[in-house]
Amino acid sequence: MAFEGLADRLQTTIQKIRGKGKVTEADVKEMMREVRLALLEADVNFKVVKQFVKKVSERAVGQEVMKSLTPGQQVIKVVKEELTELMGGEQSKIAVAKRPPTVIMMSGLQGAGKTTTTGKLANLLRKSYNRKPFLIAADIYRPAAIKQLETIGKQLNMPVFSLGDKVSPAEIVRQGIEKAKEEHYDYVLIDTAGRLHIDEELMQELRDIKELADPDEIFLVVDAMTGQDAVNVAENFNDQLDITGVILTKLDGDTRGGAALSIRSVAQKPIKFVGMGEKMDALEPFHPERMASRILGMGDVLTLIEKAQANVDEEKAKEMEHKFRTASFTFDDFLDQLGQVRSMGPLDELIKMMPGANKMKGLDNIQVDEKQIGHVEAIIRSMTKEEKERPDIINASRRRRIAKGSGRTIQEVNRLLKQFEEMKKMLKQMSGMQQKGKKKGFKFPFM
Template sequence: MAFEGLADRLQSTMKKITGKGKVSEQDVKDMTREVRLALLEADVNFKVVKDLVKRIKERAVGQEVMESLTPGQQVIKVVREELTELMGGEQSTVAVADNPPTVIMMVGLQGAGKTTTGGKLANYLRKKHNRSPLLAAADVYRPAAVDQLETVGEQLDIPVFSKGTNADPVAIAREAVEQAKAEHNDYVIIDTAGRLHVDEDLMAELEQIKAAVTPDETFLVVDSMTGQDAVNVAESFNDQLAVSGVVLTKLDGDTRGGAALSIRAVTDTPIKFAGMGEKLDQLEAFQPEGMASRILGMGDVLSLIEKAETNVNEKQAKELEEKMRTASFTFDDFLEQMDQVKKMGPLDDLMNMIPGANKMKGLKNAQIDESQLVYIEAIIQSMTKDERQDPSIMNAGRKKRIAKGSGTSVSQVNRLLKQFNEMKKMMKQMTGTQKGKKGKGMNLPFM
């Protein structure tokens, strides 16, 4: 996950101050020094770090902290609020034109992921906002760029306007907008050409396209893994094109995350979206508050809710809640839930969004091997209908049959049965039927 090193360092720093009944100026000084070092190591812009630490220090030694009943926690609140403000404060929305279509122009350097991100954005607008987008292939220079966008459109079943590689990009953009009007597409996402570096020819063409279609949004696509170079690129594009939003790609990768924390402050341009994986459904609306909370180990409830709303059936969720409350949850329900959770994205990412998960016994630093879920599914699918409904009927002979049918061992079947029972107890506990009891940490089966 992005920010992993920064998160570990900041969480360690915050832990030292959390339980303090009284916070001295020296405590604040020590804490802000650690915060400064952590941010610089994460490749955050030096001026941004200096300003942020100054604001944290001023607030942390102020009355709101010193006169608080829990000064340690109040300091953490200050750090979270300042990190949130650094990344934009509130979630930034996508424009909606008064007279459709809304035109979004995607710009950026070659290799940043513009083409794929354009497809992801179209998919996001269709699924999340019930829009009807049109993709426009205006990158006529990069080999196979047009083919790539057409392939993405085909995979998503989203129309692509293209005129091949010999047409004028400005004309392509203009005609794409006209087609969108005729076909009643309410969004046009224009994939423009990138270069290996910012140059005058690139900027001139982008300015011509912008003048021709007057986009409602100009999104700069930035590779998070390029560190401070990403900030420099953002400044250059913003100076000439007045960028309205930034999309960070590869934020799920092994990156220090400094770009995400710097771009908003340096360019005063909001981060609109973050690419969290290579799949075409792995684009998230950027939540500054949620990201700040994740960095500090507090989870990201807003993003978790958004994922759940997109992928989880509300009626099924209510039925599941009732089954959890009455302890009538079965292996059939478990299979159904596994399928819905897998649609929400990698399990490691979901765990990072749950507040306090990094402190739970058995889950801290857990490496979740999703390939092992295949064995769980195989075991359940090898059970009879009666066995799935009532696992207590399973004797040695039944377990042996299930193990053979699923290509696993009897010990793996026993382990799943044991952990399924533990999970049912935990579910009852979470829904309040066993208030007052302390839950035990539980590892996922086979993990």
């Protein structure tokens, strides 16, 4: 995940000051030196770092913090608030035109993931906002760009308008918008051409499309892995097109996060969405406060809840809770739960969203091996229906057959059966605690 190095450095730094009953100016100065280094190492723009450190320092040595009962906590609160402000303060929502369709123009350099992001955004608009999107393929230069968008449209079962690569992009856009109006679509997403670098020809074409389409949003798609270059690209596109927002892609990758922390301050345009994976549902609205919480190791419960609500079947969840209480939880149920949880995203990322996960021993460096999960699924799928419902009947010969059928070892089959029994006992105990009210407000995970 992006910000990992920055998060580690900042969390180590604020840990030193967290429980202090008294905080001196020297403590704040030392902390800010560490914060400055952490931000510069994360490839945050130098001017942005300077301004951020100055703001935090001024507030941290103020009367309100120094004379409070918990000065250490107050300093951390200041860091979080300023980090949130640095990334935009609050979520910047997507525009809605007074008269549909709302037109969104997607722009960016080649390789930033613009076409894929166009599909992801259309999917998000339909899934989370209950809107009808219409895609226009206006990139006539990149080989297979039109085909790529058509494939995405087919995958998502969405209309894609194209006139091939012999018609001018402006004409494609004009006819596409007309068709979207006729067929009463809510949103039009225009996938425009990119280049390997910014040039006048590209910008003139984009200005022509802007003038013709009169878009409600002009999004710049930027690869978060490019660091400081992303900020320069944002500045240039903004000067030419007056963009309305930024979509950062590959924020789940091994990126230092400098672009996300610099773009808002330098280009004065909000980050509206972030790409968190390759799948078509891996695009999220950007919430500065939630991201600040994650960077500082405070978790991100709201995003976790939203992911659960979007991916977990409520009726199945109630049925599963009953099975937990009655200890009638089977291997089929386990497979079903595993599928629902995995659809929420990478498991190690979900764990890191839990408050305090950074302080739990072993969880700070947790890496969930997706291959191992695949092996578990293979073992379960090699069982008969009766074996899945009554694992106690699985004797030595059945274990050999299951191992052979799944391509795993007998030891792995034995380990899974033992872990499953232990999990059932634990869930029954937890359910009993919930029934007796020993754990106030206890809820099963992802339910």
